[in-house]
Amino acid sequence: MSSIKIRSIQEEDNPEIAKVIREVLVGLGVPKVGTAYADPSLDTLHQDYIAQRSEYFVLENSKNIIGGAGIAQLGGEDQTTCELQKMYFLEEARGKGWGQQMMDICLKFAKENDYKNVYIETLPSMKAAQKLYLKNGFEYINKRLGNTGHFSCKVWMLKKF
16 A cells, blocks of 8 residues: 655655656657756755755655755845745656645645745646646746746746735
8 A cells, every 4th residue: 555645854864855856857859958967956956945945755665755846046146036846746646636636735824924925947748747837826928037047948837925
């Protein structure tokens, strides 16, 4: 029997969540440049989310990390705007409602930390992700916000509280 748990990332989770994110991105055929795949901090996510008003959560199934997502202030924007970052799940975690659970936790964290806007960028081919974002009150916007470096991501969305 599986045991699902969503918890804050720990330093020892770094290699496993980096592997999960890369595996998902490769499996989806996304570019390795201009996406989260090329982020220099991908192997040190725990350290990136120590900052105030930021948190990365991992989805665990029987002690194995099968996904994750984070909230952090969006670089290059004011303090009212955060970004939903690196929300990726292995295929075995999809279609079970766990993405919605993760979304609920991330949005609650954003609201509790006084963010007024939540930004996300994704690829046009990631239709299932966009469907989840729309269901949770995100709307398409016509320009990139902040300075994420994800120039391959051509779909931008924003949720306002």
